[in-house]
Structure formats: C-alpha cells, structure tokens
Amino acid sequence: MKAATALLFASVLILAAGGAFAQSSESGERTFNQQCKTCHTVEKDGKSPVGPNLFGVIGRKAATAAGYEFSDAMKKSGITWDEASLADYLKDPKAKVPDGKMAFVGLKRPPQVADVIAYLKKVAQ
Numbered sequence: 001m002k003a004a005t006a007l008l009f010a011s012v013l014i015l016a017a018g019g020a021f022a023q024s025s026e027s028g029e030r031t032f033n034q035q036c037k038t039c040h041t042v043e044k045d046g047k048s049p050v051g052p053n054l055f056g057v058i059g060r061k062a063a064t065a066a067g068y069e070f071s072d073a074m075k076k077s078g079i080t081w082d083e084a085s086l087a088d089y090l091k092d093p094k095a096k097v098p099d100g101k102m103a104f105v106g107l108k109r110p111p112q113v114a115d116v117i118a119y120l121k122k123v124a125q
C-alpha cells in the first residue's frame with residue numbers, strides 16, 4: 001500500500017512538472033514576441049533581420065549561424081550556448097559579451113530568462 005501511494009505521489013509530481021514546463025515555454029513565447037522578435041526569428045532557415053536566426057541556438061557555438069555577420073567580440077567569445085551561458089547573456093548582454101552588437105538591455109526577471117530559454121528549446125525540437 002505504501003509503495004502504491006509513493007508511486008501515485010511520484011506521478012502527480014511528474015504531471016505537475018510537465019505542466020509547469022508547458023506554461024513556461026508559453027510565457028517565454030510571449031516574452032520573445034515582445035522583446036526579441038523585432039530582431040530575431042526562430043524558424044528553421046529563418047531570416048536574420050537585425051540579429052541572427054536563433055533556430056537550434058542551444059548547443060551551437062556562438063557566432064556560427066549561417067548568413068549573418070557577427071561582431072568580432074561574439075566571434076572571439078568562445079561561447080557554446082547552453083542554458084547557463086544563455087542565461088548570463090540574456091540577463092546582461094553587454095556584461096557577457098562586451099563590445100558585442102546586440103542592442104538589448106537584458107531580461108531583468110530571472111523567470112523571464114528561464115521561460116525564453118524553454119521557448120528556444122521547444123521551437124528547435
């Protein structure tokens with residue numbers, strides 16, 4: 001009986017976590033549309049209107065998106081984008097890549113950063 005209760009409890013937790021993830025990528029999409037979309041697209045082979053296309057950016061080396069002229073600072077940054085480096089960059093782009101050319105002040109609320117990263121992950125699946 002005890003084991004069954006534990007199992008039930010575990011599946012409730014998993015369901016709750018799944019729901020939270022869905023919610024955060026949705027709010028990340030809103031934030032992206034409001035704060036990033038003027039400069040970035042996320043579709044596969046999307047355009048690079050002002051900033052580089054961000055499809056599949058997580059796991060990619062910085063400044064390697066095709067068809068975009070990055071700043072020297074970004075080219076020399078040596079960053080490979082993962083959740084931690086992206087979080088740092090999105091919080092304060094000029095601190096993470098001084099002399100980079102992303103004219104964006106940064107996302108000031110930590111949940112917004114996590115949600116946008118969740119959204120970037122989701123659209124690349």
Ligand code: HEC
Binds near residue numbers: 081099
């Ligand atoms: C005013 C235009 C602008 C806005 C707004 C903007 N960016 Fe950028 N972004 C750029 C530019 C320009 C670069 C290229 C930076 C460089 O070469 O130094 C860039 C680079 C990036 C990179 C590095 C890409 C790579 O392939 O190395 C990521 C990731 C990124 N932006 C994410 C975002 C996200 C997420 C937002 C919204 C929270 C955002 N940006 C808002 C213009 C913008």
